[in-house]
Amino acid sequence: MNIWRIAVKEMLVSRDVKMLLFMLATPVLLMLILGTVLSNAFSGSQAAGDIRVLYISESGVTADELAAQAEAKGVILEQASSGMEESLREVQDGSYTGFMMIKEAGIHYYGNSRSKLENGIVNGLLTGIAERSKLEATLTELPNEGGAAAAAGGNAGLVKETLLEGSPRPGAMDYFAIAVTTMSIFYYAATAGQLIDNERVRNTAARLLAAPVSKYEIFTGKVIGNVVLNTLFVAVVVFISKYMYDANWGSNMGLVFLVLISLIVFTISMGLAISYLIKGKAAGAVIMIIIQLACLFGGSYFQVVDNGDFISVMSRYSPLTWSNEALVGIIYGNDSGELFAASEAILLNIGISAALLAASIFIMRRREGL
Amino acid sequence: MNNVLQLKQLTKTYGDFAAVDQLSLSIKEGEIFGFLGANGAGKSTTIHMIASLIPITKGEIEVLGKNIVKNRRFAKSNIGIVPQEIAIYEDMTAYENVRFFAGLYGLRGALLKSRTEEALAFVGLDDKHRSFPRDFSGGMKRRLNIACAIAHRPKLIIMDEPTVGIDPQSRNYILESVKKLNAMGSTVIYTSHYMEEVEEICTRIAIIDHGKIIAEGTQAQLKSIITDQKTIGIEVRTMEGLNLEKLSGIAGVRSVEANEERREIRVSSDAEVNNLNRILKELLADGMEIRAVEERQPSLETVFLTLTGRSLRDN
Known part of the structure; x- marks a missing residue:
């Protein structure tokens, strides 16, 4: 009962209207700004120099002929090592711009629906190959509706183009709804670092300890109170982004919130542990440095692409990376994938939190006072 | 009269330094006991040990006849502490402050509500239930500080310099409150830097210096020490x-x-x-x-x- 009373007290002392508005307005505005300004970075297109196309040739057209023509158009052609099915999957997940099946009868090109510009460039290449190779067949039938297909200009007789529906990916607003929400959660570590210190500064630590309440009850009550309070904040931020900005949070909101809550527990535990490990104002400085680095490497300000550079290597160690990836997995993955992504992130967050809380309790036990 | 508090060879050391050195003392039911000592004399350390805020190095403390280490919750439930510094939440109303602290002492429901209201009325803040302490004067905060310590009706109230930095009117109000609490059955330990306050309200006084009690008795007994x-x-x-x-x-x-x-x-x-x-x-x-x-x-x-x-x- 005392734990609950202390938890409720934590919520009551946070009724500062100005602070509440600031805590809500910051992530909501940041989402809007980043989601709008950086929308081009999320169009799903690749740069023209990066057009990579897989092919399987069952005609007399040789690899050298193809390579020569592709080079002239700035397209990288790669012979598919696996079968057609696997190649189409690689196109759908965005690893390649397209796949072409070259037969004597003609060429069937399968392009990713998100790469419209690149498909246009490839289209020019296809016409050249078909004409030079004197492919005979006429392929005139084209699929009708979206996702399905589009005609391939004036060479429709020799080339059939099918647009494959690319795997769903977050747009700018979808991405920053996730990234800014998790970033704002990470900032709770700064306030968590002052949870115990505030009781000392307000002199209420003595009064709490003089009451028939154990240190553990005080500690647990404060943690629970702040987890509940921050969860409410996060819920408001998530629903604002969902209904005002139309951000995609997927259909499994329960799992999304489980990951977010596990991250809240993580950040509060981290703030508390650092405030116990490092006494005084230095703790606040250390927490802020960790927050900034975690946000930078965790993709809060820009999407980190895993291309082996320093930032992408460091990003693996940011709690925001694994939490954000889990959320993307839940929102855009299939049923089995989303459960795996969520459980991995939740276990990591809660596991590390348990270790951090244990360290805090160990130090608290040795201390006089809180 | 029964002993409300008994200190037996109480000692607190920090490394080689003895902040409290084998201090023994008994405080009987119904007393207003003055605890006098200059800064660093060991007064606050003693009070903190009585209130279970810091562990005892050696010796024993009994509250209402029970050892406080073995009966921690019992001892804490029977003590109300008014800390030297104002210890309240500025972002909670006066009512919420008193209710929160009284709740920690096990009061529930209607009893909690009535005791909270009584405590606020006792310190003259019955018309400030919904006000936030951040808008209070120093004297009002001091009074709320007291209300938070007395709502659970402790047998022993420890007041550590409760009148620091307030106007004479609030000081008189607090001194009268101490007398009233005592008349209602509470035993009070009172520390102050204002000798005239101690002279006005305390029935017995101990002078502590370098962690030891160097004199103890009624005012008359203490004054009689100085005959020369x-x-x-x-x-x-x-x-x-x-x-x-x-x-x-x-x-x-x-x-x-x-x-x-x-x-x-x-x-x-x-x-x-x-x-x-x-x-x-x-x-x-x-x-x-x-x-x-x-x-x-x-x-x-x-x-x-x-x-x-x-x-x-x-x-």
């Missing part, structure tokens, strides 16, 4: 021309203090030396106009000064 000393109060028209060094050099004079505000010179002297004429003669020779002369009984301040060698307000 007298205090002479001399009221003058103006302090201009006063030469303290010359007065200090007169035979038998132990100390001379000048109170500019009250235009009074206070001379502590050996009781057996008849030096009043000489003191007056020196003052007149310096051109001072004497308005009144009074020989006084030693005050608690004098007792404290004599026993500890320093004033209560010395740092």
Whole structure:
């Protein structure tokens, strides 16, 4: 009962209207700004120099002929090592711009629906190959509706183009709804670092300890109170982004919130542990440095692409990376994938939190006072 | 009368330094017990050990006959502490503050509500239930500080300098409150830097210095310790021309203090030396106009000064 009373007290002392508005307005505005300004970075297109196309040739057209023509158009052609099915999957997940099946009868090109510009460039290449190779067949039938297909200009007789529906990916607003929400959660570590210190500064630590309440009850009550309070904040931020900005949070909101809550527990535990490990104002400085680095490497300000550079290597160690990836997995993955992504992130967050809380309790036990 | 509190050879050390050194003391039911000591004397450390805020190095504390280490919750439930610093939540209303702390002592439902209201009424804040302490004056905050400590009706109330930094009106209110709490059955431990407060309300007093109790008893008993000393109060028209060094050099004079505000010179002297004429003669020779002369009984301040060698307000 005392734990609950202390938890409720934590919520009551946070009724500062100005602070509440600031805590809500910051992530909501940041989402809007980043989601709008950086929308081009999320169009799903690749740069023209990066057009990579897989092919399987069952005609007399040789690899050298193809390579020569592709080079002239700035397209990288790669012979598919696996079968057609696997190649189409690689196109759908965005690893390649397209796949072409070259037969004597003609060429069937399968392009990713998100790469419209690149498909246009490839289209020019296809016409050249078909004409030079004197492919005979006429392929005139084209699929009708979206996702399905589009005609391939004036060479429709020799080339059939099918647009494959690319795997769903977050747009700018979808991405920053996730990234800014998790970033704002990470900032709770700064306030968590002052949870115990505030009781000392307000002199209420003595009064709490003089009451028939154990240190553990005080500690647990404060943690629970702040987890509940921050969860409410996060819920408001998530629903604002969902209904005002139309951000995609997927259909499994329960799992999304489980990951977010596990991250809240993580950040509060981290703030508390650092405030116990490092006494005084230095703790606040250390927490802020960790927050900034975690946000930078965790993709809060820009999407980190895993291309082996320093930032992408460091990003693996940011709690925001694994939490954000889990959320993307839940929102855009299939049923089995989303459960795996969520459980991995939740276990990591809660596991590390348990270790951090244990360290805090160990130090608290040795201390006089809180 | 039963002992509400008993300290047995109580010791607290930090490394080689003994903040409290084998201190023994008994406080009986119904007393207002004054705890006097200069800063660093060990007074707060003792209070913190009684309130279970810090662990005991050696010795024993009994509250209502029970060892506090073995009966921690029982002891805490029967003690109410008014800390020296104001210990309230500025972002919770006065009512929420008292209710929260009283709730920690196990009060629930209707009883919690009525005790919260009673405590606020007791300190004169019954019309401020919904007000936030951040809008309160220093005196009102001090009163709320007390309300938070008494709502659970503790048998023993520890008040650590409850009147620091407040106006005379609030101070009188608090002193009257202490007397009322005592009349209602609570035993009070009261510490203060204001000797006149201790003289006004305390039934028994202990003087602590270097972690040890050096004197203990009623005011009369403590004053009787100083039988070889007298205090002479001399009221003058103006302090201009006063030469303290010359007065200090007169035979038998132990100390001379000048109170500019009250235009009074206070001379502590050996009781057996008849030096009043000489003191007056020196003052007149310096051109001072004497308005009144009074020989006084030693005050608690004098007792404290004599026993500890320093004033209560010395740092």
